[in-house]
Amino acid sequence: MLEGAKPILELLRSAPDQVVEVVVTSNFLDRHTSSERKQVLEASGRVYSCPMERFSPLSDVDSSQGILALVRRPTWDQQTILARPRLLGVYGDRLQDPTNLGSIIRTAAALDIGGLWLTAHSVDVFNPKVVRATAGTLFRLPIFLHAELQDLVQAGCTVLAADSAHRDSISLRSIHSLPARTIVALGSEGQGLSPATLQAARTRLTVPLRKGVESLNVAAAAAMILYHLSGLPSSR
Incomplete structure (x- = not known):
């Protein structure tokens, strides 16, 4: 509803x-x-x-x-999405705050992101608070539930993990091109990304912040990351 x-x-x-x-x-x-x-x-x-x-x-x-x-709930064909020669998508690892998830969906739809994959322990995408936060964009973004990151890796996608805590995370500003098929992994604010997700990632990235500011909420971080990455050319 x-x-x-x-x-x-x-x-x-x-x-x-x-x-x-x-x-x-x-x-x-x-x-x-x-x-x-x-x-x-x-x-x-x-x-x-x-x-x-x-x-x-x-x-x-x-x-x-x-x-x-x-x-009617929208339905999407995952194989069609994954068959695209160029893809920028989002993998939500246990995203549990409905307002944050709705904001991420709204941002992803606005930037024409290819799709959103959510793990089994994420908030229900049809939760009324999620739906309201999407501001009508819920039906514009392909969304796949109970997702397994390994399926995306096996489909030839490269995983970038948003991880502000790791010392080896590179600055978002230092990324100037992307693999043609890239998935950005985002974790919940409370738990972060799972060890399995971090292990599957080729690169860990972080949004550079002013000294003394520890982190952003996941919706704000997603907006900055997706805006930057969506404008980059494919790497050769």
Whole structure:
């Protein structure tokens, strides 16, 4: 279930066939433009209107915008993604904070990252807090659950591990090119990357920080790393 004007309107623009049903209140219709109202009322799925007092029990937020949608979960073909000659992807190792994961998805979608692979002990990607934090971009990024890093390595991907604690980690600024198929491994703030992930990595990298600042949260680090790497040429 999606809730909120921004993610639902974005989904109606980008993937309207994913929308099964929309529930809307007069509060929403009164506060939005005629084009937005038309977009909702002409949605390909069924549209229901209900008073706010009946809508409120359906909502999981304190101040609802008066619109929610039942949507189909997206499906992606991993083999098609891994067959691309050039790929920059993200491997999330036990990412458990829903807001951080949602922010990473939003950043990755904005930068046209090839995909996100999440380990079995990561937060549910369809957790309402994750969905809200993606701001409607959840359906733009291929996401694969219960991922095993070894599968990506066997598919010919090179792993770069974000590891600020290791003395041999190289500065992000010193990376000027990438293997054509690269996966960036990100760990949870509490546990970091697993030993198996670190062992599989060809390189460990870190975001250079001002002296006295120990670290960034994983969403901020991901944004900086992906922005830098997504603009690099392939190494020869």
